[in-house]
Amino acid sequence: MTVTPAHLRDLAGRAEALTAEVLALCDRAAQPEPEPLTTARHAATRLARGAEDLHRAATDLVRLQVQPCGLPWGVCPEHGNTLSSKAGVTTCRVCERTWDHDRLGRPCEEPVTWKVIDRAGTETRMCDGHVFGARAAAAGATFVRLDDNGA
Numbered sequence: 001m002t003v004t005p006a007h008l009r010d011l012a013g014r015a016e017a018l019t020a021e022v023l024a025l026c027d028r029a030a031q032p033e034p035e036p037l038t039t040a041r042h043a044a045t046r047l048a049r050g051a052e053d054l055h056r057a058a059t060d061l062v063r064l065q066v067q068p069c070g071l072p073w074g075v076c077p078e079h080g081n082t083l084s085s086k087a088g089v090t091t092c093r094v095c096e097r098t099w100d101h102d103r104l105g106r107p108c109e110e111p112v113t114w115k116v117i118d119r120a121g122t123e124t125r126m127c128d129g130h131v132f133g134a135r136a137a138a139a140g141a142t143f144v145r146l147d148d149n150g151a
């Protein structure tokens, strides 16, 4: 089976719930707290750390699975085909965000978030920014937003 970030996040959530349960149980104990409950509290701390590690693993897995858009020119991730490049600096004409390289002249490195199917049935995967341009140019195309798992 394929392990998805959602699987790891689910386990992390269960570890968090277990942490909370152990702490709640310790809090119900009579005072002064019996010594073994100190051990239980340490266990809760370790469970909480385990949950953090699982969250980190999920984030790393997302990063690993992200496919770059790869279209041969760059775009503004928010505004699309609004970039101009001059002397190695690229600027978005809308938000005025700048990049200190010729973003326009390089393949797009933004994560793929859309599947676009044109009228002939050809499927292209692209990022948010490229979808803006494609929406304007591709009459009759179908736009499908991809979920977190890239499916």
Ligand SMILES: [Zn+2]
Pocket (backbone or CB within 6 Å): 076, 077, 078, 079, 080, 082, 092, 093, 094, 095, 096, 097
């Ligand atoms: Zn912009």
Ligand SMILES: [Zn+2]
Pocket (backbone or CB within 6 Å): 069, 070, 071, 075, 108, 109, 110, 126, 127, 128, 129, 130
């Ligand atoms: Zn792109």
